[in-house]
Amino acid sequence: MAAGAAASRPRIALLPLDDRPVNVLLPQDVARVGGYSLDVPPERILPSYRQPGDIAELAAWLRERALDPATTHLVVSLDMLCYGGLIASRISEDATTVALAQLDVLRRLKRERPGLVISAVSLVMRASNSYSAAEEPGYWTSYGKELHALGGAVHRLDASSDDVSLSELTDVPAEIVSDFARRRVRNHIVNLTALTLVDEGAIDFLAVTADDTATHSAGSAEQQWLRHWMRFLPAGDTVLMYPGADEVGAALVARAIAQTAGARPSVRVSCREPGGLDRTPPYENVPLSESINRQLRASGASLAEAHAEADAVLVVHAPDPERHDMFGGHPDRHDANAVERTAAAVREELGRGNAVAVADVRYPNGADAELVRALGRAGALGELIAFGGWNTAGNTLGGVIATTVAALVGRGASDRDARRARSAVRQALLTRLLDDYAYQAVVRSEDGPALFPDHLPVADDEVVARAERAIADRLRDTLRDELPGEDWTLTSLRLPWRRSFEVELTLEPSER
Template sequence: MSDPSPRPRIALLPLDDRPVNVRLPGDVAAVAGVTLDVPPAELLPSYRTAGDAAALGEWLLERAADPATVHLVVSVDMLLYGGLIASRTSDDTTRTVLERLDVLREVRRRRPDLPVSAVSLVTRASNSYSAAEEEPAYWTTHGKEIHALGGDAHRLLGETEVLPLADLTPVPADVVSDYSTRRLRNHIANLSALALVEDSTLDFLAITADDTAPFAAGSAEQVWLRHWMRMLPSGRSVLMYPGADEVGAALVARALAAHAGVTASFSVACADADGMTRIPPYENMSLSASASRQIRAAGAVEVDEGGDVTLVLHAPDPDRHDMFRGRPDAVDADAVAGTVALVQARLDAGEHVALADVRYPNGADEALVRALAEADLLGRLEAFGGWNTAGNTLGSVVAVAAAAVVGRAAGTFDARAARIALLTRLLDDFAYQAVVRTDSGAALFPDIYPMTDDAQVAKAEEAIRDELSSLLEAMLPADGVQIAELTLPWRRSFEIGLVLTEESR
């Protein structure tokens, strides 16, 4: 006899097709024993090729029509532009993209009871000449100057005089116009998303800042958005904070909590008190403030002590080192020892400990992970993260840990899925980003741009898989888990795709 009540499902319209935006949210749902639906690959973007916005809107309506769907999680950037890169490069008009918001209004009309959570990004302006693979082509020539223009304009917000463009930047006016009109379109879309909260089309909205700085074009736009968050009565429910690729996972955790009627609680601990006040690289608020918002985004609450989970933070390096540029010149033994001692003490006290390693951008602190492995603590963690920005790490760690709380309360916790989620991040953030990429990246990749040679891609994938398998066996808490698949989804060094499986017994 078939089960009359189908297994609950959450539908996710992801930010793009990369594993952190598709598989990581799936890992979060699996920890709580819930199925996650994502669009078929042929509708999603593929690197610089935008996703099919019209078809993705139809997919969202189809998922909403399924009575087993208990929550929609929507990337506004995917719905409006066809993905993250398309939001920075597409020439779609403001009118065109705003019309695509009607999909969300139609969802509300058809299923007024269906919760809809969404995230919309404040567009980044990379402070680099090497980001043209994800930006308009002129970034190779003018990237740093465009970033500086945004910061200088931000500093002038309180001024009444509008200076001539030539007084602000050497970038040609046609380039500034192309860049700025696209930002203006995206900013109007963010303002429109706030209106969707006010009219109850959306149940929850996160506006997150993708790679920003205290003074930047995106930070200025957040000032204006915050004004409307204050003016609109519902604006107080909107969360705005640094992040991007992790938000899908956080909102899936939020959906899990809402469906189960469970609110996870987090106590935050850090061995370096000063580290809580630091602003991590590529962000514009303190670590403490960012962690608080990530917890709230996942549908959880922060408490002083006695939380369901203790979120341990390995504080940012005060010298702002970046693992993308190689290992730090010297290991901060005191910082490592302090975090290891804190993790050990909290685990020994019987607490569920989730570790967010935000010491360095773009990779875990190798010395920390090796010290935790030596102390036999890795396998006892509830969750781990140490990838890309601090926001990326915080959101993914909180999401997995919150899902575990929900799963245990609902009686659907999947210990195997939790082990897979933990090992995936240890393999990616530590074994690949901090070890293999640092040691072998120069030999395997000619540069960070996508590789065109299939044989070169296959060779790199094989070499990375072999090295990760060795590290998994030698020092990580594998417990019968092995690498079933390893890919380079965008044919570059910056990210890998991992599929893990348990050995047959």
């Protein structure tokens, strides 16, 4: 890995996708692992669940950070800049012109500070295959699955010249379809305009990502249209498009860290599951191997050839071929052979003295508990530089790869900074193990129905407080009894959106 030592640590500013821990705290963990400072907006101007952030104040904050000479990189979620957050991008009534005016903020900043590096991410709007309106317009409770199916039906017609009326495709009322379609048009225009900002030079790097998609869907069709313009525009070949959402802020922070350090880490991928990298994970639309390659590039790393020397090895626990989900469709058995193959790969790579990270993409919505336990029995958990297994394959890969890239940069720092980086690596590792394994795979799967009587965000404060106490107690037991966290203490835990899907953890070194 070629790297140059920075005379001083410049600052990176992040405008996150929303206020959840994975979008605010994970990028900060990545920055600490690399030995860098990360600025994020104050909580008061960020969104809070379905309440959007203040786009005027967010733009003002971004401008303030951009004009600070110490800031060398901006990492910008266009969904936050244009709409006030992820959910706002799906439910807000803002006109297309309002969103486009927010993109002009980036043009102005680039004119004022041409040397400022601006990396951005923009999402292709999802169409959840569910009847949950928790993160969607209210009509999703009645028509969500039908709208998802409609997107797939229209996509299949793309190569046809036949005239097909809407009534032939769906029974959803026209006014509902119209509202859904207009929102998609608005967001698609923003994505197209983002491509032109790359071609203008106002954005230095753009990732276009999509979550909860399928091979045939409204989002997949829009990705094809975007790819057309990526091929047409001279700078379009620098844009990356791949499955993901919540992890991209962390990936682009890692990219900024690597660029600042003059580093391009090389990562070799190891997957012992036959054909595992060729599988398309649930909720995604491309094979795992493509996602890994693009996630590495987005994070500022390169993919090393099989068996080649590399700065780190990413061991991948491949997707379950039966496409089980850890939560809501908990697999009734674990594949002991798959677990042993992955655990053996980790042991062998560590035995060769390699830096090893593990991307557990076996199941969405939680790590494979048997894999974590197998690695624990082998004494391998504490030797990893990164671990992830919390959500979709794209979300997991982005977090693991970003942390890996930052850790490799941190190792090249001065002795004092390297010691801090090692401590940050352990903190980030334990945070993911507590969240992805102890909470998502164990507590949420086993105790979720008892702790969370309501499917939607819990209204009763006492129920929330009781759940937070119970979860914290279970995680403290796990940290003490199963994980290599003898020098760390879980100091706080909360449910930021008052639901079971995510927890916010705080770990601090234990007093001696």
